[in-house]
Amino acid sequence: MTIDATERALIAATQQGLPLTPAPYAEVARQLGLSEDEVIARLATLQARGIIRRIALAPNHYALGMTANGMSVWDVADAQASELGAKVGRLDFVSHCYLRPRALPDWPYNLFAMIHGQTRAEVEEKRLQIAGLLGEACRAHDILYSTRILKKTGLRLASAGD
Amino acid sequence: MRRTPLGAHELDATDRAILNALQVSFPLSPRPFAGAGAALGLSEGELITRIGSLKEKGAITRFGPFFDAAAMGGAFCLCAMAVPADRFEEVTALVNAHREVAHNYERAHRLNMWFVLACEKPEGIEAVARSIEQETGLRVLLFPKLQEFFIGFRVDA
Numbered sequence A: 001m002t003i004d005a006t007e008r009a010l011i012a013a014t015q016q017g018l019p020l021t022p023a024p025y026a027e028v029a030r031q032l033g034l035s036e037d038e039v040i041a042r043l044a045t046l047q048a049r050g051i052i053r054r055i056a057l058a059p060n061h062y063a064l065g066m067t068a069n070g071m072s073v074w075d076v077a078d079a080q081a082s083e084l085g086a087k088v089g090r091l092d093f094v095s096h097c098y099l100r101p102r103a104l105p106d107w108p109y110n111l112f113a114m115i116h117g118q119t120r121a122e123v124e125e126k127r128l129q130i131a132g133l134l135g136e137a138c139r140a141h142d143i144l145y146s147t148r149i150l151k152k153t154g155l156r157l158a159s160a161g162d
Numbered sequence B: 001m002r003r004t005p006l007g008a009h010e011l012d013a014t015d016r017a018i019l020n021a022l023q024v025s026f027p028l029s030p031r032p033f034a035g036a037g038a039a040l041g042l043s044e045g046e047l048i049t050r051i052g053s054l055k056e057k058g059a060i061t062r063f064g065p066f067f068d069a070a071a072m073g074g075a076f077c078l079c080a081m082a083v084p085a086d087r088f089e090e091v092t093a094l095v096n097a098h099r100e101v102a103h104n105y106e107r108a109h110r111l112n113m114w115f116v117l118a119c120e121k122p123e124g125i126e127a128v129a130r131s132i133e134q135e136t137g138l139r140v141l142l143f144p145k146l147q148e149f150f151i152g153f154r155v156d157a
Helices: A005-014 A024-032 A036-048 A078-089 A120-137 B013-022 B032-040 B044-057 B085-096 B122-136
Strands: A052-059 A068-076 A094-099 A111-117 A138-152 B060-067 B075-081 B101-107 B113-119 B141-143
Touching: A005 A024, A005 A036, A005 B060, A024 A036, A024 B032, A036 A052, A036 B060, A052 B013, A068 A078, A068 A120, A078 A094, A078 A111, A078 A120, A111 A120, A120 A138, A138 B085, A138 B113, B013 B032, B013 B044, B032 B044, B044 B060, B075 B122, B085 B101, B085 B113, B085 B122, B113 B122, B122 B141
Parallel strands: none
Antiparallel strands: A052 B060, A068 A111, A068 A138, A094 A111, A138 B101, B075 B113, B075 B141, B101 B113
8 A cells, every 4th residue: 555745745744633723624735735625535535545544533531531451362263363353343442453473382362452441340341241252262361451651652654764 | 641530520511422423533524613513513613612622631632534554654563572570671771762662561461561663664673673682682572463453442421
């Protein structure tokens, strides 16, 4: 998947967020020397291609009381992993869900699902819900709670030559 | 980013309705606040003011397009290390010194350090991981994403 120079400029101009003005796409267009129509059309194309997942507001789940989270990890039979991963991802308390390679013998788990809740007990209760959903296809599971943030920087589009 | 809960009085029912509705989608049209506001019973100006104030309170982390970072051309990989307790601070400094380390968490497990590498090209991941191994003398396990699932995550405001 490739992006052209105009799309790159559009991503750079909007990755910090949309301006809070009545016509935000016109404002982005003005900054980039494009027409409003072109900005809207190009954003729609990026969305259709999956480069933009959605245009939306992200609530700060910590501010809303969802302060507990855990990285749940599951050893799921390979043959059913895709189908079961899709079910786990659709749960409204799972914010990320991926299949990843195992690292045997250290690490038997191939399905990762980040669980959020108001309390640790709620996260554990949701973990049991996932265990129930996976049933016998799950051979082992664990959950890793974060104890400290050691570094956090936003993912940014690298500028050319960076 | 704010990591503590807001007090119950800091958000009213309108704020909560905005958070619930706009986390799903925001219009891609010339006057999107007018359209989204109408569905919430708010004027264009009221919705803009409310979103601005929610941002100031730390109730919103982002407002705008959400990009698939990998689709934009970057390479990303989750990595983990088992770091001896008495070397934890030293190893943290060595790992975090790499600008490709986007975030890094301590987790309660034998594999107690989990970080994401963000590189421009896929071959960068392996190179950074190997240099962290040389600097620390510890193994770096790589957990690249094989498949990502559609996410139904919703925060009930």
